[in-house]
Amino acid sequence: MKIVLLYGGRSAEHDVSILSAYSVLNAIYYDYYQVQLVFITKDGVWVKGPLLTEKPKNESVLNLTWDTKDATGEVISPSTIKEEDAVVFPLLHGPNGEDGTIQGFLETIDMPYIGAGVLTSACGMDKIMTKYILQAAGIPQVPYVPVLKNLWKENPKQIFEQCEGTLLYPMFIKPANMGSSVGISKAENREELQNALQEAYKYDTRAIVEQGIEAREIEVAILGNEDVRTTLAGEIVKDVAFYDYNSKYIDNQIVMQIPAEVTEDVQEKAQEFAKKAYIMLGGSGLSRCDFFLTNKNELFLNELNTMPGFTQYSMYPSLWEKMGLKYGDLIEELIQLALKRYKQRQ
Numbered sequence: 001m002k003i004v005l006l007y008g009g010r011s012a013e014h015d016v017s018i019l020s021a022y023s024v025l026n027a028i029y030y031d032y033y034q035v036q037l038v039f040i041t042k043d044g045v046w047v048k049g050p051l052l053t054e055k056p057k058n059e060s061v062l063n064l065t066w067d068t069k070d071a072t073g074e075v076i077s078p079s080t081i082k083e084e085d086a087v088v089f090p091l092l093h094g095p096n097g098e099d100g101t102i103q104g105f106l107e108t109i110d111m112p113y114i115g116a117g118v119l120t121s122a123c124g125m126d127k128i129m130t131k132y133i134l135q136a137a138g139i140p141q142v143p144y145v146p147v148l149k150n151l152w153k154e155n156p157k158q159i160f161e162q163c164e165g166t167l168l169y170p171m172f173i174k175p176a177n178m179g180s181s182v183g184i185s186k187a188e189n190r191e192e193l194q195n196a197l198q199e200a201y202k203y204d205t206r207a208i209v210e211q212g213i214e215a216r217e218i219e220v221a222i223l224g225n226e227d228v229r230t231t232l233a234g235e236i237v238k239d240v241a242f243y244d245y246n247s248k249y250i251d252n253q254i255v256m257q258i259p260a261e262v263t264e265d266v267q268e269k270a271q272e273f274a275k276k277a278y279i280m281l282g283g284s285g286l287s288r289c290d291f292f293l294t295n296k297n298e299l300f301l302n303e304l305n306t307m308p309g310f311t312q313y314s315m316y317p318s319l320w321e322k323m324g325l326k327y328g329d330l331i332e333e334l335i336q337l338a339l340k341r342y343k344q345r346q
């Protein structure tokens, strides 16, 4: 069987995706699978690379080029990846990868793929939709105000009053459809709120303003289709004011604590909320569910990431490793879950 590994992509998490792809290439069971590399450039060009039948000697195999005479790849039309007896691994993060667009494309060309379907991907990527669904499920979240660009332009004063009437400073302002902290700012006053909204609208016409809180950040890994399994929570131990893109991906200032040092009650609740949220969002395959934990042991669900960072050392695989599921076996399970869902839909 062939695994079509889609990596790179148009989002800010392009480089993380490449790192994740390399980890997967090293761990996949080549006795059973061949891997077709398909690289998506930052401009959205699809480039077909080699078909791997064994573990590559080094990561240079992922450095595909297409625009020189020494090109190592071939520009393709996306629909030409379609073939029988293949599963797609869309190892892409953020908009245009994790938000249902690629998933819709894969549904259209009728190929099985790893991870969440269209609706779950789109709702998980959109911070306003996520909040609405979790609210309906009665899962605790920080207070928030959705702020659409049109309404803000029409009457900014009313929006400020609405935010200040519902929330206290500091507030966190985020574009709705984004990830990896892109476009997110913290505001201590009305002027900063105004600037932060302007910043968020660079990325999306929908923004959300949230109550800022002092909290630890703990994360639970979820795996499954109908049978949903969760791990113990792990903690992202921060040494920066907020967990932004640079600290996440560039400075490597992150320490993971697995399992998180929290009470049994918090562990249980985190797993319960993660599972409930996943089911309410219609999850399949995998997700990483992220929480805030205050010093009063209040737990707030922050978000679900339907294609979390997936290097061997990322939180999601590390949480499963701690539960006794090795990285290679985790990939194998994800392939089987993808095939199962595909067959059920036929």
Ligand code: ADP
Pocket: 142, 172, 174, 178, 179, 180, 181, 182, 184, 210, 211, 212, 213, 214, 215, 217, 242, 243, 244, 290, 302, 303
């Ligand atoms: P992304 O999808 O980009 O990861 P998040 O909502 O997880 O967006 O926000 C990124 C980071 O910003 C979080 O991991 C956390 O460190 C900080 N943050 C986000 N919202 C809040 C909040 N309401 N209060 C305090 N910190 C927050």
Ligand code: MG
Pocket: 178, 179, 180, 303, 304, 305
């Ligand atoms: Mg996210």
Ligand code: MG
Pocket: 180, 181, 290, 303
């Ligand atoms: Mg996050």
Ligand code: K
Pocket: 124, 125, 126, 179, 303, 304, 305, 306
């Ligand atoms: K998300």
